Amino acid sequence: xxxxxxxxxxxxxxxxxxxxxxxxxxxxxxxxxxxxxxxxxxxxxxxxxxxxxxxxxxxxxxxxxxxxxxxxxxxxxxxxxxxxxxxxxxxxxxxxxxxxxxxxxxxxxxxxxxxxxxxxxxxxxxxxxxxxxxxxxxxxxxxxxxxxxxxxxxxxxxxxxxxxxxxxxxxxxxxxxxxxxxxxxxxxxxxxxxxxxxxxxxxxxxxxxxxxxxxxxxxxxxxxxxxxxxxxxxxxxxxxxxxxxxxxxxxxxxxxxxxxxxxxxxxxxxxxxxxxxxxxxxxxxxxxxxxxxxxxxxxxxxxxxxxxxxxxxxxxxxxxxxxxxxxxxxxxxxxxxxxxxxxxxxxxxxxxxxxxxxxxxxxxxxxxxxxxxxxxxxxxxxxxxxxxxxxxxxxxxxxxxxxxxxxxxxxxxxxxxxxxxxxxxxxxxxxxxxxxxxxxxxxxxxxxxxxxxxxxxxxxxxxxxxxxxxxxxxxxxxxxxxxxxxxxxxxxxxxxxxxxxxxxxxxxxxxxxxxxxxxxxxxxxxxx
Numbered sequence: 001x002x003x004x005x006x007x008x009x010x011x012x013x014x015x016x017x018x019x020x021x022x023x024x025x026x027x028x029x030x031x032x033x034x035x036x037x038x039x040x041x042x043x044x045x046x047x048x049x050x051x052x053x054x055x056x057x058x059x060x061x062x063x064x065x066x067x068x069x070x071x072x073x074x075x076x077x078x079x080x081x082x083x084x085x086x087x088x089x090x091x092x093x094x095x096x097x098x099x100x101x102x103x104x105x106x107x108x109x110x111x112x113x114x115x116x117x118x119x120x121x122x123x124x125x126x127x128x129x130x131x132x133x134x135x136x137x138x139x140x141x142x143x144x145x146x147x148x149x150x151x152x153x154x155x156x157x158x159x160x161x162x163x164x165x166x167x168x169x170x171x172x173x174x175x176x177x178x179x180x181x182x183x184x185x186x187x188x189x190x191x192x193x194x195x196x197x198x199x200x201x202x203x204x205x206x207x208x209x210x211x212x213x214x215x216x217x218x219x220x221x222x223x224x225x226x227x228x229x230x231x232x233x234x235x236x237x238x239x240x241x242x243x244x245x246x247x248x249x250x251x252x253x254x255x256x257x258x259x260x261x262x263x264x265x266x267x268x269x270x271x272x273x274x275x276x277x278x279x280x281x282x283x284x285x286x287x288x289x290x291x292x293x294x295x296x297x298x299x300x301x302x303x304x305x306x307x308x309x310x311x312x313x314x315x316x317x318x319x320x321x322x323x324x325x326x327x328x329x330x331x332x333x334x335x336x337x338x339x340x341x342x343x344x345x346x347x348x349x350x351x352x353x354x355x356x357x358x359x360x361x362x363x364x365x366x367x368x369x370x371x372x373x374x375x376x377x378x379x380x381x382x383x384x385x386x387x388x389x390x391x392x393x394x395x396x397x398x399x400x401x402x403x404x405x406x407x408x409x410x411x412x413x414x415x416x417x418x419x420x421x422x423x424x425x426x427x428x429x430x431x432x433x434x435x436x437x438x439x440x441x442x443x444x445x446x447x448x449x450x451x452x453x454x455x456x457x458x459x460x461x462x463x464x465x466x467x468x469x470x471x472x473x474x475x476x477x478x479x480x481x482x483x484x485x486x487x488x489x490x491x492x493x494x495x496x497x498x499x500x501x502x503x504x505x506x507x508x509x510x511x512x513x514x515x516x517x518x519x520x521x522x523x524x525x526x527x528x
Contacts, residue, residue, distance in 0.1 A: 033064055033065050033066045034061075034065050034066070034098035034099060035065070035066045035067075035068060035093075035096055035097050035098050035099075036057055036060060036065040036066065036067050036068070036097065036098065036099045036100075036101065037067075037068045037070060037093045037094055037097040037099070037100050037101070038055075038057035038067060038068070038069045038070060038071050038100075038101045038103075039070055039071060039080060039083070039084070039090075039100065039101065039102045039103070039104070040071045040075065040080065040101070040102055040103030040104050040167075041071060041072065041073060041074065041075045041076075041103055041104065041106055041107055042071070042072075042073035042074060042075075042233060043056075043071075043103045043106065043167075043233065043234060043242075044056065044057050044069060044071040044101060044103050045069065045071040045072065045073050046239070047073050047233050048227055048231055048233045049233075049235075049236060049239070050236070054236050054239055055069070055239055056234075056239040056240070056242035056243040056246070057069055057101060057243075059239060059240060059243035060099070060101075060243045060246045060247060060250070061247060061250065065098075065099070068093045068097070070083070070087075070089075070090050070093060071103070074107055075104070075107060076104075076107045076108050076111070076144075077104045077105050077108050077143070077144040077147035077148055077151070078108075078143070078147055080102075080104050080147070080151055081147045081150055081151050081154075084151055084154050084155060084158075085150075085154055091158055094155055094158045094159050094162075095158050095159055097159055097162045098162055099162060099163055099165065099246075099250065100155060100159070100162050100163070100164045100165065101164075101165045101167070101246065102151070102152075102164065102165070102166045102167065103167045104144070104147075104148065104151070105141075105144040105148065105169055105195065106169055108140045108141070108143065108144040109137060109140055109141065109144070109169065109191055109192075109195065110232070111140070112136045112137045112139070112140035112141075113133060113136070113137055113187060113191060114133075114136075115184065115187075115232075116230075118133075118180070118183070118184065118187060119180045119184065119229075119230065122179050122180035122183050122184075123179070123180060128183070133187070134190070137191050138194075141191075141194065141195045141198075144195075145195075145198055145202060148166075148199075148202055149202050149205065152164065152166075152202065152203070152205070152206040152209060153205075153206060155206075156206050156207065156208075156209075160207075161208070162208070163208050163209070163210060163249075163250070163253060164206065164208065164209040164210070165210055165212055165245075165246050165249060166199065166203055166209060166210065166211050166212065167211075167212045167214045167242065167245070168195075168196045168199050168211055168212065168213060168214055168215050169192055169195060169196060169214070169215060170192075170214040170215045170217070170218035170219070171185060171188035171189060171192055171215065171218065171219065171222070172188070172218075172222060172226045172232035172233075173185040173187075173188050173222065173229065173232075174222035174223045174226070175220070175222075176223075180229070181229055184229075185222075192215060196215050199211050210249055212242075212245040212246060212249065213245070214241075214242060214245065217241050217242075217245060218234075218238070218241070221241075224237060225237050225238035225241055226238055262339065263285070263286075263288055263290075263331070263333050263339055263340065263341040264285070264286045264288075264341055265283065265284070265285060265286075265329055265331055265341045265342070265343035266283075266284040266286065266343070267281055267282065267283060267284070267327075267329060267343050267344075267345040268281070268282045268284070268345075269281060269282075269345070269347065269349070270282065271349070272349065273349060274349050274350075274351050275349060275350060275351070276350070276351055276352065276353040277321075277322045277323075277350045278320040278321060278322045278350075279320065279321055279322075279347050279349065279350055280318050280319070280320050281295075281318060281319055281320075281321060281327060281329075281345060281347070282317060282318045283314065283317045283318060283319075283329055283331070284317070285317075285331055285341070288333060289333075290331040290332055290333050291332050291333060291334070291335070292313065292314075292331075292332050293313070293314040293317070293329065293330070293331045293332075294311045294312060294313050294314065294329070294330050295311075295312050295314065295319060295327055295328060295329045295330070296310060296311055296312065296327070296328050296330075297321075297323075297325060297326075297327055297328075298325065298326055298327075298328065299326045299328060299344055300328035300330075300344075301342075302330060302340065302342055304328075305330050321347055321350075322350065323347075323350065324347050324348050324349075324350050325346075325347060326344055326345070326346050326347075327344065327345055327346075327347060328342065328343070328344045329342070329343050329344075329345075330342045357384065357429075357435075359381075359382075359384060359427070359429050359435055359436070359437045360381070360382040360384075360437060361379065361380070361381060361382075361425065361427050361437040361438075361439040362379075362380040362382070362439070363377055363378070363379060363380075363425060363439055363440075363441040364377070364378045364380070364441075365377055365378070365441065365443060365445070366378060367445070368445065369445060370445050370446075370447050371445060371446060371447070372446070372447060372448070372449050373417075373418045373419075373446045374416040374417060374418045374446075375416065375417055375418075375443050375445065375446055376414050376415070376416050377391075377414060377415055377416075377417060377423060377425070377441060377443070378413065378414045379410070379413040379414060379425055379427070380413070381413070381427055381437075384429060385429075386427040386428055386429050387428050387429060387430065387431065388409065388410075388427075388428045389409070389410040389413065389425065389426075389427050389428075390407045390408060390409050390410060390425070390426050390428075391407075391408050391410065391415060391423055391424065391425045391426070392406055392407055392408065392423070392424050392426075393417075393421060393422075393423055393424075394421065394422055394423070394424065395422045395424060395440050396424035396426075396438075396440070397438070398426065398436070398438055400424075401426050417443055417446075418446065419443075419446065420442075420443050420444050420445075420446045421442070421443060422440050422441070422442045422443075423440065423441055423442075423443065424438065424439070424440045425438070425439055425440075425441075426438050
């Protein structure tokens with residue numbers, strides 16, 4: 001019953017805020033409001049507030065709770081323990097509670113620290129006995145912790161389900177440079193450090209119990225959230241902060257559930273994959289029959305559909321669109337148009353149709369001038385990436401490349417040849433082989449290397465055949481010739497064998513001329 005009330009409250013409040021308010025409906029909400037029981041001292045009681053309705057228990061969940069405030073100003077943890085264990089009214093309230101808040105221990109520590117006496121001593125310039133102060137505070141804190149453990153255990157026996165929100169203790173004194181605030185702030189920090197650190201450990205012993213960190217919320221903000229010294233109570237803003245701590249926890253525990261709409265729309269696309277369009281938007285009204293269905297391009301509100309000239313009315317339950325973007329559908333289910341549902345859908349899968357690319361192939365050779373080889377044939381596919389490149393020698397057609405054993409497959413975009421002739425390249429751009437380009441190039445600039453010329457012997461005329469060269473017998477020892485003195489011009493020692501050949505040739509020529517002259521004269525004589 002306890003927690004269900006809270007969830008129900010959120011649902012009812014949401015409906016209430018969205019539509020209308022009237023007295024009868026407000027009474028229904030009151031009946032479903034969760035019950036909040038506040039226990040503790042003067043803080044939840046609302047001491048020194050202009051109006052006690054501003055106390056934080058009344059502000060939790062924006063005041064949409066039935067608050068039973070069982071707090072008492074000046075109450076200590078010992079007194080609170082007695083209340084929850086002996087007071088029948090408190091026991092009954094706790095039994096019916098949906099949420100329970102506790103503020104206790106403040107007065108235990110304030111009384112042990114004797115804050116009023118410290119303030120007076122500071123004004124009088126007297127020394128403060130911090131050693132005695134710390135001992136007395138430690139005893140009080142220990143007792144408050146023991147009392148709190150019993151209080152929580154007792155509440156959980158009375159009410160097993162309701163969440164218990166336990167506020168830790170904030171330092172009410174601002175950290176100013178003026179006295180007595182400065183010293184009191186330092187005293188408060190010493191007192192609260194160990195006390196607040198022990199509270200989570202106590203809370204973990206009791207199920208569904210949570211510590212709300214009032215200390216951190218007020219730290220450094222005392223001047224804005226606490227009444228001026230010597231008052232140590234939160235002001236109106238401070239109580240709002242305490243209420244917000246409870247709200248944050250409760251909303252995390254029991255997030256508001258939106259009511260199921262009476263009428264729904266569900267929109268879907270066909271196809272959902274990428275397409276060049278159109279896309280069909282289907283309208284599903286979840287089994288309800290609308291009086292009319294209409295749609296508009298763009299993110300629209302219900303008021304936009306009042307411009308009838310911009311509205312598209314549906315005859316069936318789907319419509320086609322050819323552009324990406326947001327589309328809004330409004331379905332009307334009643335004559336007064338009060339029963340309606342609106343929904344938007346985003347279309348983003350329409351892509352423009354791709355033009356069939358024109359595949360090209362360009363072949364070039366390097367070098368271009370005459371060369372002994374090899375020649376590199378380079379392939380340019382015009383920035384398009386083929387699936388495969390292959391080549392064959394000769395001028396070929398596509399079908400010739402089916403003879404795989406004659407095909408040369410390329411890893412790069414060039415290959416070398418060493419013979420002139422035609423070479424054919426095939427580039428395939430699609431897996432089915434339908435997108436392909438064939439091109440042939442002719443290589444003509446490979447030339448054979450030039451061999452040195454062979455020197456041929458001179459042609460000898462008939463009758464003037466030089467004597468065969470004398471073979472030299474290398475086995476014989478050379479005979480030393482004696483020099484014979486001759487008259488006439490002497491050839492220089494530098495004459496070579498070539499010169500000797502010239503002499504021999506001239507002599508033979510002379511002999512031939514003489515012989516021809518003799519024959520000529522002889523014929524002439526006998527002719528007379």
